Amino acid sequence: MNPKPSTSRRRWLGFAASLSAGLTACKSSKPAADAGPSLLGKPIRPYGERSPFETAARTLADDRFPETSNSYTPLQDSYGILTPSSLHYERHHSGVPSLDPARHQLLIHGLVDRPLIFSLDDLKRLPSQSRIYFIECSGNSNGEWSQKSGLNAARSHGLASCSEWTGVPLSLLLAEAGIRKPAQWLIAEGADACKMQRSLPLEKAMKDTLVAWGQNGEPLRPEQGYPLRLVVPGWEGNISVKWLRRLKATEQPYMSRDETSKYTDLMTDGTARIFTFTMEAKSVITFPSGGQKLNGPGPYQITGLAWSGRGRIERVEVSTDGGTTWRAATLQEPRLPIAFTRFHLPWDWNGSAAALQSRALDETGYLQPTHEALIAARGANSLYHYNGIKTWQVWRNGTVTNA
């Protein structure tokens, strides 16, 4: 799955050859070794922490109501395709509950043959699986509708993160409960104070939805639904209900607050798009991006992230002239369906102003639209489901800003 090293090396060697001019620190041959005394370091310990020199943090959206707010993943500081759990974005509707896993239960009821209650121990005994999936809030990039937000990649695209999720297929639990014929929906409810509710079509519940307790090799973090959440692959984030305590099989959706007055898209004719679940193909350049600074002309590696709720990313193209010309970026393997895909493109910056853009194509043939095309299709009243092409403006002094 990894590209053959020999092939990759050939391309990078060419890039490296052009790079030596830019590496001002590589001229001396003095050893770096003589940097003070060598003291015995710190001992082994049961649970590690990051270096005190590292300070990447989630950006908090609103200090007035921090329990009903959100925080953004610092995508501009990200490496690879995984988001560290400590930096996974947050979106809460009544804060993060403290739930005792020994007491937490999941109820499955409604139009079922056998109403069931599962403890965590019950669920963990069942056949589990792990999948690397992104989760994206449908409100991600909402400032981009007006292009008045997005000072950096966190603020513009940081309500999206990617983790390895572990849990039991929901289909298994539903088979055990026995869904009765007229049921077409599940009402999923969280154990947070607002009892967050979303209606999930039974077809998606049976297809690939997980009831998850694991994230990146350990139990879910409290902010991501500890001890139990839905993971509904590729769909808008808040349907992956956190702190999951109840699933009720019904004939109709519940028309809850967070699928009627919120998380819908107001069209120009006054109607609203509703139940627009799938997060469509999207991408963002994370370097160079808003708030970063280039250290003079020379070779750089443009890098970023692309994702699609419909499956694999097939191609990412990058423009440095605001969309006039495009070049195909290298996609890092493995390209997993419904996961972040990292892309790279070498760029020799000549010192002129440049407008950087990326556009993603997914395996269904869907191409990420321009801002203008998205506005033409949906109008400018929406708050949700923005996936237009993002522009970062590089100025002659090397600063990078929101365009």
Add this chain to the structure above:
Amino acid sequence: MNPKPSTSRRRWLGFAASLSAGLTACKSSKPAADAGPSLLGKPIRPYGERSPFETAARTLADDRFPETSNSYTPLQDSYGILTPSSLHYERHHSGVPSLDPARHQLLIHGLVDRPLIFSLDDLKRLPSQSRIYFIECSGNSNGEWSQKSGLNAARSHGLASCSEWTGVPLSLLLAEAGIRKPAQWLIAEGADACKMQRSLPLEKAMKDTLVAWGQNGEPLRPEQGYPLRLVVPGWEGNISVKWLRRLKATEQPYMSRDETSKYTDLMTDGTARIFTFTMEAKSVITFPSGGQKLNGPGPYQITGLAWSGRGRIERVEVSTDGGTTWRAATLQEPRLPIAFTRFHLPWDWNGSAAALQSRALDETGYLQPTHEALIAARGANSLYHYNGIKTWQVWRNGTVTNA
């Protein structure tokens, strides 16, 4: 890459049908909802932590000299294929140094055309890549040579962990420095107090070795080499030199302490195997494993991890009768080369004593040997490179112990 949900579901449904007898908590239809008052939860915050209910920890090997010791990843508590960075195993030779990334440098010298010094900023500007690789200490499972250790999966196999590593291909830096013809080795040196040194064949350095600064989407953790380490895929852990500060191109290996008196295998004739770099195919059942307890007869999911320094895991077989009969386990996708591969097998425990074993076959056709076969080939004097089949004994009362 993921198995088609429809196929997987069929198999799991069959398993679920046989499972209902085991789910004693699933009989009631009372809602789990009425569990006390619903208070506003905790606010968003810049950097998350795990739930206080979760206590999984690395096991510390030796309290007398905690700076020259090791800690074990709690594999028995692991999910999926990734190790949380806070639980990645440790092996230090003089403790964990505190290195300022703004001052740390990498020197490349010796038989090169252009000695070079790279700052972290220099390195991060170069084309990077991310790869999910396991790293295993060659001393992992050393108690298994005598079968007197291994009370749980941490103690028997927990000097192995798996992360997404991000860095620049070493081949790119070496091309920049210009390796001179007679050079066949690189001497890699760490910035810890002992100046840990290992000799790396130039061929491997050029093939797929990374100079890494990223781990699981954020900077390396201090215990894993912050701010810079080698990642030498599939080779014994201590050649992936941590806190990397120097690479010297030479004609001969350095014959350092940690490749002569240590990390070699003493054979029965008094000679020693040396430079036995590749970690061969290996596996361990993580559930049920030593120290865990089965809650009575009934259906369970056996699960574990397999890996090979030679590439992908092709097959894992599980025995519940001490190796007399074997069944193929399901391998979780994606199966990445030189990464942990998670395996699963449904098991209906009838309540009799059982001896659980797993054996891994990698894509080169190499099959993990029995303990006896390994002893026959290598004798019993070795401390390193143990990859024999591991047995867990399940007793009639459900307790699981080292066999």
